[in-house]
Amino acid sequence: MKNTFILLGSFIVCCCGTSQNSPVADKQVDTNLSIKADPIVSTYAESITANELKDYLYTFAGDEFEGRDTGEPGQKKAAEYLKEQYKRIGITSPFGEDDYFQEIPKSYFRGGIKASENVLAFIEGVEKPEEIVVLSAHYDHVGVDASGNIYNGADDDGSGTVALLEIAEAFAKAKKDGKGPKRSILFLHVTGEEKGLYGSRYYTENPVFPLENTVTDLNIDMIGRIDKHHTEKEKNNYIYLIGSNRLSTELHDISEAVNSTYTKLDLDYKYNAKNDPNRFYYRSDHFNFAKHNIPIIFYFNGVHEDYHQPTDTPDKIEYDLLAKRTQLVFYTAWEVANREKRLVLDKDKK
Numbered sequence: 001m002k003n004t005f006i007l008l009g010s011f012i013v014c015c016c017g018t019s020q021n022s023p024v025a026d027k028q029v030d031t032n033l034s035i036k037a038d039p040i041v042s043t044y045a046e047s048i049t050a051n052e053l054k055d056y057l058y059t060f061a062g063d064e065f066e067g068r069d070t071g072e073p074g075q076k077k078a079a080e081y082l083k084e085q086y087k088r089i090g091i092t093s094p095f096g097e098d099d100y101f102q103e104i105p106k107s108y109f110r111g112g113i114k115a116s117e118n119v120l121a122f123i124e125g126v127e128k129p130e131e132i133v134v135l136s137a138h139y140d141h142v143g144v145d146a147s148g149n150i151y152n153g154a155d156d157d158g159s160g161t162v163a164l165l166e167i168a169e170a171f172a173k174a175k176k177d178g179k180g181p182k183r184s185i186l187f188l189h190v191t192g193e194e195k196g197l198y199g200s201r202y203y204t205e206n207p208v209f210p211l212e213n214t215v216t217d218l219n220i221d222m223i224g225r226i227d228k229h230h231t232e233k234e235k236n237n238y239i240y241l242i243g244s245n246r247l248s249t250e251l252h253d254i255s256e257a258v259n260s261t262y263t264k265l266d267l268d269y270k271y272n273a274k275n276d277p278n279r280f281y282y283r284s285d286h287f288n289f290a291k292h293n294i295p296i297i298f299y300f301n302g303v304h305e306d307y308h309q310p311t312d313t314p315d316k317i318e319y320d321l322l323a324k325r326t327q328l329v330f331y332t333a334w335e336v337a338n339r340e341k342r343l344v345l346d347k348d349k350k
Contacts, residue, residue, distance in 0.1 A: 001156055001157065001193070001194075001221045001222055001280075001283055001284050001300075001303075001307075002193055002194055002195075002196065002197060002283045002284065003194075003283075003307070003308050033250075033253040033254065033256075033257045034257055034260075034261075035254075035257040035258055035260075035261045035335065036261070037261050037262065040179065041331065041334055042262065044170040044171070044173055044174045044179075044330070044334075045170060045262065045327045045330050045331055045334075046327075047166075047169065047170050047173060048166040048167065048169075048170055048323055048326050048327050048330060049166075049323055050319035050320045050322065050323040051319075052166060052169075053162050053163070053166055053319055053322050053323055053326065054314070054317070054319045056085075056162035056165055056166070057154060057158050057159065057162045057224075057314045057317060058314045059081070060078065060081065060139075060158050060161060060162055061152040061153060061154035061158035061312075061313065061314045062152065062314075063150050063152070064077065065077050065078045065081070065152075066143065066144055066150060067141050067142060067143035067144050067150050067151040067152060067153065068139060068140050068141040068143070068153060069140065069141065069142060069143025069144070070109070070113050070114075070116050070140045070191055070192045070194065070195050070198070071106075071109070071113045071114030071115060071116045072114070072143060074143065074144075075116060075139075075140055075191065078139055078140075079101065079117055079119050079139070079189075079191075082100070082119045082139065082161070082165075082189055083100040083101070083119060085165055086100060086119075086121040086165075086168065086187070089165075089168060089169050089172050090172055090176075091121045091122070091123060091168055091172050091187070092121070092122060093120060093121060093122060094120055094121075094122040094186065094208050094209070095120070095208075100119055100120055100121060101117040101118070101119060101120075102117060102118040102119075102120055102202070102203065102206070102208065103115065103117050104116050104117060104118065104191065104192070104198065104199065104202045108198065108202060109192065109195065109198060110196075111195070113192070113195055113198075116140075116191040116192055116198075116199070117191060118188060118189060118190050118191055118199045118202070118203055119139065119188075119189040120186065120187065120188055120189070120208065121168060121186075121187040122184065122185070122186055122187070123168075123171055123172065123175055123181065123184060123185040123187075124184050125180070125181050125182050125183040125184040125185075125337070126175075126180055126181070126182060127180075127182040127183075128182050128183045128184075128342075129183070129184050130184075130209075130213050131183040131184065131213055131215050131342055132183065132184050132185075132186050132209045132213055132214045132215060133181075133183050133184070133185050133186070133215050133216055133218070133333055133336055133337045134186045134188050134214055134216065134217040134218070134289065135164055135167060135168075135185065135186070135187050135188065135217075135218050135219075135220070135329070135333055136164075136188040136189075136190060136200065136217055136218070136219045136220070136285050136286065136289075137157055137160030137161050137163065137164050137188075137189060137190070137219065137220045137221060137285075138157050138160070138161075138189070138190045138191070138192075138193030138194070138199065138200075138221065138284070138285055139157065139161045139189045139190070139191065140190075140191045140192055140193055140194055140195075140199070141153030141156065141157070141158075141194060142194050142308060145310070149310040150310060151308070151309070151310050151312065152310070152312060152313050152314070153312055154224065154312050154313050154314040154316065154317055155222050155223075155224045155225045155301070155304070155306070155307075155312050155316075155317065156221070156222050156307060156308065156312060157193070157220070157221050157222060158224070158314070159220075159222060159223045159224030159225075159301075159317060159322055160219075160220035160221050160222065160223060160299075161189060163220050163223060163322070163325070163326040163329065164187050164189065164220065166323075166326055166330075167187075167326060167329060167330045167333065168185075168187050170330055171185055171330075171333075171334075180337065180338050181334070181337035181338055182337060182338045182339075183215060183336075183337040183338070183342075184209075185333065185337060186208070186209065188200075188203060190203065190285050193221075193284065193285055197284070197285055197287065197288055199285070200285035200286075200287075200288040200289070201288045203288070204288045204289060204291075204292055211292050211294065214289070214294050215294075215295075215336060215337075215342050215343055216248075216251060216294065216295045216296065216297075216336055216343060217285075217286050217289035217290075217294055217295075217296045218296070218297050218299070218329055218332060218333055218336075219284055219285050219286035219289075219296060219297070219298050219299065220299045220326075220329060221284040221285070221298065221299070221300060222300055222301050222302075222303075222307075223239065223299050223300065223301050223322060223325045223326070224301065224317040224318060224319075224321075224322045225301050225302075225304050225306075225316065225317065225318060226301065226304070226318060226321070227301060227302030227303060227304050228302075228304070229270075229302065230268075230302075235266070236318075236321070237264075237265055237266055237321070237324075238265060238266040238267075238268050239265050239266075239267065239268065239299055239300070239301065239325050239328065240268045240269070240270060240271050240272075240280075240299070240300040240301065240302055241255065241267050241268070241269060241272065241297055241298070241299065241300075242269075242271050242272045242280055242281050242297070242298040242300060243272065243281055243286060243290060243296045243297060243298050244269075244272070244296075244297045245272070245347070246272075246281070246290065246295075246296070246347055247290065247293060247294070247295040247296070247345055247347045248295035248343045248344060248345055248346060248347060249344070249346050249347065250343050250344045250346070251295045251297065251336070251343050254332060254335050254336060254339075254343075255267070255297060255332050257335075258328070258331040258332050258334075258335050259328055259331075261331075262327070262328075262331050263324055263325075263327055263328040263331065265324060265325065265328055271300070271302075280298070280300065281298065284298055284300075286298045293345065295343055295345060297332070299325065299328075299329060301325075
């Protein structure tokens, strides 16, 4: 997650940007939404396992990828790794053939950052293929320091990156079995988040699919650890949700309902307050979708003592909890992708 605050002026400009979706204020949203447990859906969710996440993460957050600094060789290796995983799983690129990269030129970045790329994979919907559910996570981190210390970024955001791979595999199994999804799913691994949300901004300025067809962005950034507010055993079955009710009451209600039915995590909205001094809502890639009036949820475990330190390593991840949080995102994406109607937009983004 980006650790520097964007200037207030940037907030104002972004929040006043052009809306791609029109708010729907006249439709009532069911605030008592309930979802019946479906054993078929659970079968795919349960294919998301702690062991597979661990196997992915020990590779992805290993020294070979040299801290995945934007534009540097380690980030390029990480992009190739993601591409190869999607090919292995059998999920294609939206660009066709062997091209999974959305190239971002050097001129787009400031501060001498080299050219980089987002990594995209795509499952086409069977009934409403033109409507897109985006699942995002940034795969870059902060590289290697002057002393040679590698910042592996296991939690930030290796955890979100490998979560997307597991969710993608679950959806691929469902598609193979003839179980949807109705809407298309775009798995979007963005670059340059740590430098200033570059990859997600580039995507939303140069969308592969029209933003007006984008139903939601479910963004995962740091979901593998426990923060200081939840260290007691009875408190650590949690996840912070940010932004779920900012643009769509329905998205918030779906999120609550799937959690109540399936994962039963404690959903903590501490950082969702509009006066939250941390301003987390503005500090990860979902914000570049939200400023275009696309409903979002930001999944987050909070900061910890290893945040942006060389000690953010795979051995410190809570893998069972990571699996459960990943399943929550899967269930939410499944529900949004397979509902009869797309999400109702009923909130003012300002």
